[in-house]
Amino acid sequence: MHSETAYEITTLTPQTLPGYGPMLPHEIPPGVQMVTLPGGMRTLAYTQPPAAPAPQPVPVAQPIPTWAKTTALLTPTIGGGVAAAGIGLSYAAPGLIAMSQALWAAVVLIAAGAIALPLLLGTSRSRTGRAAPTQITQNITATGLFSRAKGTINHH
Template sequence: MHSQTPYEITTVPQMPTTARAEMLPHEIPPGVQLVTLPGGIRTLAYTQAPAAPEPQPVPGAAPIPTWAKTTALLTPTIGGGVAAAGTGLSYAAPGLIAMSQALWATVALIAAGAIALPLLLGIGRSRTGRAAPTQITQNITATGLFGRANGTITNR
């Protein structure tokens, strides 16, 4: 095995507490404090100093997104278009009302014509004289299950 040189551990002789000189508070360096250990001995010890707060970043001017610029530029245009459309509709309202009434009158005239025209035609035929109604006779013959059908039509 390796030969190890034994080292003797020595301790500093303790001085009586009355003979020990203590440091004044202004002599203690930063990060060192006077602490009392569980055995009652008071000693100097390094402590963790509270971390200095990081300085707050100064808010800089953020660039404006392109979509926001485009929207801001289009807003007056869209608003102006809506306003112009509203003004045009307000001027056109009396004409639109008259046109809608004319359209309803036209629909009513077409419906009345669809009902009256067959009645008028029926009256006109009855005045010209009564003719016998036309009779149509069909004679259809076929031979066999899949035979070709032949037929005649007679008008009388």
């Protein structure tokens, strides 16, 4: 716990100073004022002079950076380009929609062909009544490490 020592403020009255009377206002030195204490007694006391406000800095005109000038000059151009692209897309939208539908139709046609073609080929082969495919066997023999290989081919 913090405790502070209480100091009693005592003042000298004109009766306690022999030969001195109350001071006249022009005799009070600078920085000293007549104050009233909480007990109602009036006395002279040093006061803090009010702090002078700091002077406001004078704004200095600074040049505009080059990047800011360039950006400011390009902004209308970029905005105009975006607007022109938007108008062009709005005119092209019906054609783009038709092309996208045509592309989807082409994708479906290719997928259907990839599925249907093997099925059609498989059914057409089974209808022709062909026999099973011919099997070919091959026998190869060699007698030594560097000898000539001999073989036979059989068709069944």
